[in-house]
Amino acid sequence: MSLIASLPNIDKIADSVFVMHERSEKFIPYHSHAKGQLSYVEGGLAYLQLNDKNYVIPARHYFWVPSGLEHILKIGHSGTILRSIFFYTYDDNKNLFFSEVGIYPINALLLQMIKYTELWDGPIKSDDSRYQFLSVIKNILPEISNKKLPISLPFTDHERMQPILEFIANNITANHTLASLSTHFGIGERSLSRLFQITLKTSFLQYLKLLRMVRSIELMLQSDISISEIGYAVGYDSLSSFSNTFYQMTNYRPSDFKREIAARE
Incomplete structure (x- = not known):
């Protein structure tokens, strides 16, 4: 299912983690979700538009969008794959990272963890054995995301x-x-x-x-x-x-x- 089609389902279960890997649409208009968004851009370019800025996201970079923030996604190349994980927010206040937009180069650890979820799709509930693995991804983000790409137009x-x-x-x-x-x-x-x-x-x-x-x-x-x-x-x-x-x-x-x-x- 595409990201546009999945938007109504992302927030249905508040404390779940929603996973999606897709060859993304070219243009995803203004939208928001109650969950925080981690997306990895594989191949090509993506553009993130929010508030009064445009962010360019090169291949092999990931970005974080805080919960509730309206944004537009544009995909600059037909071969671009967007691997996205939408996280619960009940613990977002434990680190400032989760309240700020950021773009970062991927490292080997996070890349392998995201790719490990490649066959997962849709909501992962807290009683699912995969939930703990996804929680680890969220927990390490503040520690490994220390070289923000500061390009916004x-x-x-x-x-x-x-x-x-x-x-x-x-x-x-x-x-x-x-x-x-x-x-x-x-x-x-x-x-x-x-x-x-x-x-x-x-x-x-x-x-x-x-x-x-x-x-x-x-x-x-x-x-x-x-x-x-x-x-x-x-x-x-x-x-x-x-x-x-x-x-x-x-x-x-x-x-x-x-x-x-x-x-x-």
Whole structure:
């Protein structure tokens, strides 16, 4: 059964754990559930949209969504498999981890534990022998989830900002500045700067960096081009500039990030 079809069943038994492994739909619209969600992205890319941010989730990473939080899931590749476990919440207050959205690289232990549940499907009740195994997965998450991927791209439905953001995204290699954008769209520099801060809660330069980092991660996963070619493709004129910015935003060098993902394939 697909995730969309299963949504009404996830919360039917409050203290159960709901397990699902699927080749996911391309788009799962705004929804929420009373259970906390652990999902592992196997192959391709996924995107998590909530509140006013878009998160990119590379292959071989997992994410946690706290209970009750409305979100959208987008799958960026037809080969992506989403392995999800929805947990009871009666003990969520024991660790701050369970109240925050997070994206993390998978490690060997968690990967094997999730794959061990591959043939399980639907609600697992507390009197089921498999329940204890699933509880262990939840209990170790705060301990092993210590390297959060900090890439989230703010978004807005603001009518005046939409064409500006589309223009930047469609011309990502250009040397964008507030001055060049204000001239192109006939908006004063100060007004444009305020528009970014008001609608996206970030500066123009920070938004441009985030957009380029998201695009570079997509290229790492969807193409075989070199790191230097990726840097040029997202608007950097030198490998060192791209590498330094990538490290600043993700705590990884781009070559290390690509190598880690490849090693987990």
